Amino acid sequence: GQNIDQPTEMTATEGAIVQINCTYQTSGFNGLFWYQQHAGEAPTFLSYNVLDGLEEKGRFSSFLSRSKGYSYLLLKELQMKDSASYLCAVSDSNYQLIWGAGTKLIIKP
């Protein structure tokens, strides 16, 4: 079967760094996405990785290891507005998105 695993909840301090991990097992792989979702809103795109390595975009970076079926999202210089759920999703062999359950990130002052 297809499976995406990520932690349910994480807590971090404003100004710090946090890493959210995602492991996956899917039928085929056409890339991995990270989305941010605030409560009551639709997901917004953060990053897309299809090749191994680190993609950096401002305060957010995303890493992929296809051989390990592993990705992480790294958030630096955390701000209170970063409190949200972070969703990991994999595009499978049919280009359909398989979603993780999301990681709720709580930022404390």
Place this chain on the structure above:
Amino acid sequence: GAVVSQHPSWVICKSGTSVKIECRSLDFQATTMFWYRQFPKQSLMLMATSNEGSKATYEQGVEKDKFLINHASLTLSTLTVTSAHPEDSSFYICSARPSGKEIEQFFGPGTRLTVL
């Protein structure tokens, strides 16, 4: 660019009535649109894949006669929840894939449905 709208953004209806939700790609054509449902504190669940000019493909466990999908043009897909019941109350989100692209999906803002 790549804006997707949904209408209405929220709706309250009585049990037994039908509700139609529209999903529009405003500045691009979308051969394929996706309908998701999200219950509180859960992730997105794909309900169906809507293809312009053909029948939608429903995920296992989603009743096609209850959730009617029409994708009559390259910029519009509609989801009709027929004979809605309180358990259908959820956050419904659509996404649109630009024609010719296989990876990208752009999400609408979602529709909050509450069935009394």
